[in-house]
Amino acid sequence: MYQEGRLYFSxxxxxxxxxxxxxxPGVAAATIWxxxxxxxPTAVERLDYPTQKPAALLERIIKASSNPGDLVFDCFMGSGTTQAVAMKLGRRFIGADINLGAVQTATKRLISLGAELHQPQRKLALADDIEPPTARYTGFEVYNINNYDIFRNPVEAKDLLLQALEVNRLQAGSLFDGExxxxxxxxxPVNRIATRQDLNELITGFDYKAFERRQAEQPTQPVxxxxxxxxxxxPGLAAHLQREVAYKLDVEVVDILRDKQDIQFKRDSEAKIVVQGDQLVIERFYPLNLLGKLSLQQEHVTDWRELVESVMIDWNYDGAVLQPTVTDIPEGEALVAGRYAIPADAGTIRVKITDLLAESLEQEVKYG
Ligand SMILES: C[S@@+](CC[C@H](N)C(=O)[O-])C[C@H]1O[C@@H](n2cnc3c(N)ncnc32)[C@H](O)[C@@H]1O
Incomplete structure (x- = not known):
């Protein structure tokens, strides 16, 4: 070895x-892979996620940088390739994504991979022919953080925020949203942190003539x-605004993440109730507050009836008081029927659905 120049000393x-x-053995990794x-688009592993990465790439990265049992974190997980490969390779994993579609795709992918891994006869599509790890971590939880499901729709989020903070709205087109x-x-902006640049709209939009007047009237008071x-x-958001404007401003920053962690967003439940021939059918029911509490996505509820305590129906609603003739309150494990025969003398139909949190939705259904 020494003579051949193969043995050397550091x-x-x-x-x-x-x-x-x-x-x-094997293919040497080039600097550029x-x-x-x-x-x-036609690859077998392809899911419905536009930026999906090949499992072989993640397999190389994970094997090169971790050992079985280690914790792998991909904070931009997309379709969950990192988590899927980590699961196959016996690593524990955490993932995050701002996009609900990503969370759903990754969740589905990991559930079916976990099930597949519990069938030992199935050969797994790993890029290399490697021994399966001795321990695999196939269980996982999905969490919604920071009112994520609210903030993914900025327009709706603004409305919900104004409502939750009890702000009096101003007309559309005003510089401010409310008072x-x-x-x-x-x-x-509700779906990301606020930066100094975001203050430009205020700085250019302020009514400086009014500021001038107020300052002349009450020089010691903020305009x-x-x-x-x-x-x-x-940091320094309020100070930046005060520096940029040559008038005295009283600026308060209310940071929902810091100051209002327990803010409650009231979201109304939704239901789809239809008439099919002589039957009244509840096709769907989404008790949004309950789903939020259960950290569930609407799409993950297979049978809405599992979330329902009772259904009451008034076939001739008088417009004031619900006088139900149908009271569907099942016993024990049983579920509500969800389908009811409409009597011949039905007029205005009003349905009340009460969920497991005792929150109710009432809805009228046109008939006749
Ligand atoms: C290139 S894709 C990741 C693809 C992934 N490796 C796969 O195989 O599917 C980047 C992901 O980052 C997410 N993303 C972008 N900004 C984010 C943020 N601030 N927080 C969390 N996820 C974010 C996007 O929704 C997108 O799914």
Whole structure:
């Protein structure tokens, strides 16, 4: 070895044996990993997720940087390739994504992979022929954080925020979104942290003539009292606004993540109730507050009836008091029927569905 120049010593005297590339099994990784191609639209592993990465790429990264049992975290998980490969390779995993579609795709993928891994006869599509790990971590939980399901729709989120904070709304087109207790309220972008740039709209939109007048009238008082409502914010946000404007401003920052963690968003339940021939059919029911509490996505409820305590129906609603003739309150494990024969003398039909949180939805159904 020594004569062949294969044995050598490091500067600290540590001995090493030199091997050449063609003596080693497998394909040598190039600096640029061009041998792992992008995932073609027709690839077997392809899911319905546009930016999905090939499992072979994640397999190489995970094997190179972790050991079985380690914890792998991909905070932009998309379709969950990292988590799926981590599961196959016996690593524990955490994933996050801002996109609900990603969470759903990854969840479905991991549930079916977990089931597949529990069938030992199935050969797994790993890029290399490796021994399966001794322990696999196939269970996982899905969490909704920071009112994520609210904030994924910015327009709806603004409405819900104004409602939850009891802000009096201003007309559309105003510089501010509302007013509360003598303060003008501005909602900053709701699906990301607020930055100094986000203040530009205010800085350019302020009514400086009014500021001038107020300052002349009451020189020691602020010309405006304003509240910025945000979901996380850059430090010094209020100070930046005060610096940029040559008038005295009283700026308060209400950060939902910091100051209002227990804010309750009231969301109404939804139901789809239809008439099919002489039957009244509840096709769907989404008790949104209950689903939120259960950390469930609407799509994950297979049978809405599992979430329902009772259904009551008034076939001739008088417009004031519900006088139900149908009271469907099942015993024990039984579920409500969800389908009811409409009597011949039915007029205005009103249905009351009460969920497991005792929250009710009432809805009228046109008939005749
Ligand atoms: C390139 S894709 C990841 C693809 C993934 N490796 C796969 O195989 O499907 C990037 C992901 O980051 C998510 N993302 C973007 N901004 C984010 C944020 N601030 N927080 C969490 N996820 C975010 C996107 O929704 C997208 O799913």
């Amino acid at each position: 500067s600290t005297g540590q001995p090493y044996i030199k091997y050449y590339l063609d003596e080693r 061009s041998e792992i191609g992008i995932l073609s 509360k207790d003598g303060r003008m309220v501005k909602l900053m 405006e009292r304003l509240t910025l409502v945000c979901m996380g914010h850059e």
